[in-house]
Amino acid sequence: MLFQEFVLHNFxxxxxxxxxxxxxxxxxxxxxxGALNGSGKTTFLDGLxxxxxxxxARCTGRGNMAYPDFLRSTINRYVPPQEGAGxxxxxxxxxxxxxxxxxxxRTWNGRHETTRERLEVYCDGILDAVLSERWGEFxxxxxxxQISELFFFDGEKIEALAEEQSAxxxxxxxxxxxxxxxxxDRLAADIKIIQRRRRVDELSREAQALVRAKHDxxxxxxxxxxxxxxxxxxxxxxxxxxxxxxxxxEEEYRQQGGGLAEQANTIEAQLKAAAxxxxxxxxxLRDKLAAGHLPLLxxxxxxxxxxxxxxxxxxxxxxxxxxxxxxxxxxxxLSMLAQSEVSETxxxxxxxQLERDRQARVTATQxxxxxHMRAEALAPYAASQFDDLRTDTHEALQRxxxxxxxxNDLERTKAALPDPELLAxxxxxxxxxxxQYEQALGAVALLxxxxxxxxxxxxxxxxxxxxxxxxxxxxxLKDKTNKRVLRHAGxxxxxxxxxxxxxxxxxxxxxxxxxxxxxxxxxxKPKMFERIxxxxxxxxxSLFDHSGNQVPSHQLSAGERQLLAVSILWGLSRxxxxxxxxxxxxxxxxxxxxxxxKLVKNYFPKASHQVIxxxxxxxxxxxxxxxxxxxxSQEYLIEYSEEKQSSEIHEGYFTFDEAxx
Amino acid sequence: MIxxxxxxxxKAKHQLLTLKRRTGILQWNVLCRWALLASLAERTIPPHExxxxxxxxxxxxxxxxxxxxxxxxxxxxxxxxxxKVAEDQLPQFFKIHLHRGIAYLLNGAQDLRGLIAMASGSExx
Numbered sequence: 131m132l133f134q135e136f137v138l139h140n141f142x143x144x145x146x147x148x149x150x151x152x153x154x155x156x157x158x159x160x161x162x163x164g165a166l167n168g169s170g171k172t173t174f175l176d177g178l179x180x181x182x183x184x185x186x187a188r189c190t191g192r193g194n195m196a197y198p199d200f201l202r203s204t205i206n207r208y209v210p211p212q213e214g215a216g217x218x219x220x221x222x223x224x225x226x227x228x229x230x231x232x233x234x235x236r237t238w239n240g241r242h243e244t245t246r247e248r249l250e251v252y253c254d255g256i257l258d259a260v261l262s263e264r265w266g267e268f269x270x271x272x273x274x275x276q277i278s279e280l281f282f283f284d285g286e287k288i289e290a291l292a293e294e295q296s297a298x299x300x301x302x303x304x305x306x307x308x309x310x311x312x313x314x315d316r317l318a319a320d321i322k323i324i325q326r327r328r329r330v331d332e333l334s335r336e337a338q339a340l341v342r343a344k345h346d347x348x349x350x351x352x353x354x355x356x357x358x359x360x361x362x363x364x365x366x367x368x369x370x371x372x373x374x375x376x377x378x379x380e381e382e383y384r385q386q387g388g389g390l391a392e393q394a395n396t397i398e399a400q401l402k403a404a405a406x407x408x409x410x411x412x413x414x415l416r417d418k419l420a421a422g423h424l425p426l427l428x429x430x431x432x433x434x435x436x437x438x439x440x441x442x443x444x445x446x447x448x449x450x451x452x453x454x455x456x457x458x459x460x461x462x463x464l465s466m467l468a469q470s471e472v473s474e475t476x477x478x479x480x481x482x483q484l485e486r487d488r489q490a491r492v493t494a495t496q497x498x499x500x501x502h503m504r505a506e507a508l509a510p511y512a513a514s515q516f517d518d519l520r521t522d523t524h525e526a527l528q529r530x531x532x533x534x535x536x537x538n539d540l541e542r543t544k545a546a547l548p549d550p551e552l553l554a555x556x557x558x559x560x561x562x563x564x565x566q567y568e569q570a571l572g573a574v575a576l577l578x579x580x581x582x583x584x585x586x587x588x589x590x591x592x593x594x595x596x597x598x599x600x601x602x603x604x605x606x607l608k609d610k611t612n613k614r615v616l617r618h619a620g621x622x623x624x625x626x627x628x629x630x631x632x633x634x635x636x637x638x639x640x641x642x643x644x645x646x647x648x649x650x651x652x653x654x655k656p657k658m659f660e661r662i663x664x665x666x667x668x669x670x671x672s673l674f675d676h677s678g679n680q681v682p683s684h685q686l687s688a689g690e691r692q693l694l695a696v697s698i699l700w701g702l703s704r705x706x707x708x709x710x711x712x713x714x715x716x717x718x719x720x721x722x723x724x725x726x727x728k729l730v731k732n733y734f735p736k737a738s739h740q741v742i743x744x745x746x747x748x749x750x751x752x753x754x755x756x757x758x759x760x761x762x763s764q765e766y767l768i769e770y771s772e773e774k775q776s777s778e779i780h781e782g783y784f785t786f787d788e789a790x791x
Numbered sequence: 792m793i794x795x796x797x798x799x800x801x802k803a804k805h806q807l808l809t810l811k812r813r814t815g816i817l818q819w820n821v822l823c824r825w826a827l828l829a830s831l832a833e834r835t836i837p838p839h840e841x842x843x844x845x846x847x848x849x850x851x852x853x854x855x856x857x858x859x860x861x862x863x864x865x866x867x868x869x870x871x872x873x874x875k876v877a878e879d880q881l882p883q884f885f886k887i888h889l890h891r892g893i894a895y896l897l898n899g900a901q902d903l904r905g906l907i908a909m910a911s912g913s914e915x916x
Contacts (some may be wrong), residue, residue, distance in 0.1 A: 415903055416815050425825045426859065427910040428832035429866045436865035439872070500872045507861040523911040530904055 131272060132740050133711050134231070136181075137218035140206040142173040145776030154740050154763035162758065163744045164784045165768035170777040171744040172284070174768070175715045179282055180204075181217035181236050183275050184247065184266065190284070198245040201238045208775045214239025223272055224709075230254060232272070234265065273710055276307040280703050281738070285716035291695035294670055294683055302669040304702035305637060311630060318626050321619045337602055344595035351588035358581040365574045372567040379560050386556055387548035394547050401540035408533040415526060423519055430516055437508045442497045444505045449494040456491065460484040634666040637705065645671075645694075645701035651732045652693050654724040671698070689721050696729070700737060711740035718749040730754050735761045752786035793867055794882045797823060797855040798844035803893045807848065810896055814903040819848050820855050825906065826892030827863070827885070829899070831870050837891040844886065 133152040138144040152161050165171045172190055179187040185197040192200045205215040216237035223230050231254050238247035251261040251268075261268055273281070279300065290296050306312045383389075426433060463484065467477045642662040650656040659681065663672040673681040686694065703712065714737070718726045726749070734741055743750065750758060765783040770776070797820075799807065810822050830837065856863045867885060876884045900906035 412815060412903060415907060419907060420814070420816055420825070420903065421818065421821045423859065423862075424907065424910045425828040426862055426866075427912070428825075428828040429870075432831060432866040432869045433862060435873075436869040439869060440865070498872075500878075501865060501868050503861065503865065508865055511862055520911055523907060527904065527907060527911065534904075 131221055131223050131710055133178075133219065133221045133742070135218070135220040136178065137216075138174070138177050139217070139237075140209050140213060140215040141177050141217055142204055142206065143170040143770065143777045144173065144779075145206045145208050145774065148777075148779050150766060150779055151764060152740075152742065158761050158763040159739050159741050160734060160758060160762040161740070161742045161764045161766075162750065162755075162762045162783060163742065163766045163768060163779075164747060164750070165744065165777075166746060166770075169768045169770050171715055171746075171768065173777075175282060175284065175713060175744060176204075177217050178219065178713060179278065181219045181234055182269055182273060183278070184236065184249070186266070186275055188279070201247055202240045202245045205238075205240050206776070211240025214241070221272075232261075274307055276303055276312070277702075277706065277708075277710075280304055280699050280706070281710045282713045283699060283715065285692070285714060285719045288692055288695040288699070288719075291698060293691075297671045297683070297695075297698060298669040300698065301641070301664060301671065301702070304706070305634065305641065305669065307706075311633065314626055314630050314633075318623060318630075321623050321626075325616055325619050337598065337605070341595060341598045341602060344591055344598060348588055348591040348595060351584055351591060355581055355584040355588055358577055358584055362574060362577045362581060365570065365577055369567070369570040369574055372563070372570045376560075376563045376567045379556070379563050383553070383556055383560050386553060387546075388553055388557065388560075390543075390547055394544075394550070397540060397544050397547065401537065401544055404533065404536045404540055408530070408537050411526075411530055411533055415530060419523060419526060423515075424523060426511065427516060427520060427523075430513075433508070433511050434513065436501060437511065440501050440503055440505070440508055442494075443499045443501055443503075446495050446497040446499060449491040453488070453491055453495060456488060460488060631666065638664040638666045638669075641701055641705050642671075644704050645697050648700040648704070648733075649694060649697035652696065652725065652728045653690070654728060658690075689725060692720055693725060693729075696733065700733060703738065709739055711742060712738035713742040713744070715744040716749065717743055717745060718754075726754055727757070730758050734758065747784045747786075750783075752784075755783060755786075792852045792860075793864060793885055794852060796849055796851055797889070798849045799823070799846050799893070800842050800844050800890060801846045803842075803890050804846035804848045806893045806897045810893075810900065810906075813901060814906050816903065816906075820850055820857065822896070823850075823855060823889060823893075824857075824859065824863070825910075826896050827889045828866070828892070829895045829909065830888040830892030831866055833891070833895065836874055837887045840887055840890070842886055842890050 132154065136150045136152055138148045138150075140146065154161060163171065163174065165174075176187070176189040176191075180189055189200070195203065201215075202211065205211055205213075214237060216235065218233060218235045220231060220233040223232055231252075233252040233255075235250040235252070236247055237250075238245050249262055249265055251258050251265050253261055269275070291300055306315065464477070464481055467480060642664045645664075646659060646662045649659065649662075657676065659673050660676045660678065661674050663674065664670070665672070671683070673683065675681050683691065683694070703710070714734075717734070718729060721729065730750070734743065765781065767780050767782055767784060768777050769780065771778050807819060807822050807826075811817055814822075816822055853860070867881070867888075870888075871878075871881055871884055874884075896906065896909075899909050
């Protein structure tokens, strides 16, 4: 990774836009900035960190300030806050075998109560929305924030790093981040979480108890159902027995005329109706027929003779009445004939005829009379009338017979009817038997219902038990998996520990060597320490002299501690193997001339492939400048201008006129 | 009218009571009519008999004959003529036929049906 260009806009002491070219050429890794105190060196360093890490940047002077407030405070105090401020950093980065140009633009303004920043990331000149959105995560790929301290450091504070505690902390951070041990630690932590989670899923005793309870309930229900089934069987036998008894008694009842007895009322009514009909007919026979003309049939012939006699008697009466009249007329006729010229023969013939007629009439008058009745007295008794009467009577008698037979039949039937009182006990027994039979049937139905309920309850219990079992089997499986996972997690944890220990052991040794080597290359007393040890447990740095005695760090001078700190950082950055630019603010603070020379000669050109030095004129002075000039690609002078109320960055370094004069 | 009042003997009365019971016919006159005609239908001449008509059963001719007055008179006279019974013997003739008829009915009619069957000449019971 190489910084290409850095732009500050209304940032801190820098009013307006300031663009700095940071490109370096091969063999000349240093970009040198010269600045007097208060010109904005530290602001420059803060800007670099801020543009990369935003709210996670470890800027000086932020303290506990909230990020938006801090942002607001960074806006140049001579511009209106709404004009805002901004930082831009362009760097190239090796990614998947290609160089990428990344430009990060972070802007903000104080227009509103809460300052909001805006971040744009361009990749090869194109705004990358994803990169912009999630820069906080991506930046870790470019420069992990954890190790940024190793590359962005302030020489004034670096001395503190030599303290045992701080050294341990930075070494720890460095080792962990650089060696990827943080990944191991995170893995171990994850395993712990997994272990904790898995332990929660333990087989519930309650559930097992529930299964047992369900099983017991099912067995109990099964027993109950069986008992009920047996009971039903028994009850069925009873029902059949009762049915047979009922059939027997029904048969008996039938034989005893029980069926007829139930018809008694009908027969009674029929008999009554038939008897009534017959009585009515008898009244007809008695009052109409017997009291009427019927008995005359007995004397039909007498009556017939009487009728003939009566006619004869009437005729005799007539003849008697007419005879004298007829005699006179006959005499008149004969005398008339005698006087006329009628022949004797004719006269005699007429006379004979008249004589015979009179004689017949005389005979008629001689008919004996004994009836002495009116002529029409017997008129109603003609033969035809008797025939009709005889026919009617015949029919009436037939009807009488039918009615009599019917009455007779019904009476016989009625007579055959069993005595209800005789049947009563039998009937009672029948009803009792029937009642018992129905009771038995009811009992069976009830039992059947109970049995069905029982079977259903058992099936339900069974189903519930099954599903519980399945659930438990599931849980069991889970449990086994849990156990396996826990066992493996434990193994992994152990492996991780061993791995971690091994890696630490190795790297701690290597780091110690690198630190020693670095220290020896910058110190004027290379033999000061024989060896350096770093504890793999607490990362404490131990220094040993040639006699093998440990040298406590507080016995070192301030300069020596600074050198040790630089060595530590250098060692770490070398150990990390990352090609990140190094930015060193106030690099030579308290060092003496020899040490400065050593640093300039041995450290700065090797600290990284791109080294940004922010120096005062007292640090990289004319002498050192002459020595470092060979390896610088860019030189800048940061000067504060009262006129412009801003620091300005110009090309070139301090001019040491006085020294030349 | 052959006689003024129809009377029967004590014996005949009892016989009539029996017939009343058997046939259900409650009128003396109806039963007596049947008796007289039943006897007249029988061709034999009833033997001469002194019958004392001392019972309390008595009825006027009009009650006895009813609507059959002419027919009964005709058949009595016809039979009397045939049997050469003199006019003054008619009450006696009537009486013996009546009583013989009652006896006939008693023998021939066990019930109303039997009585009617006697007249209609149909099945006897």
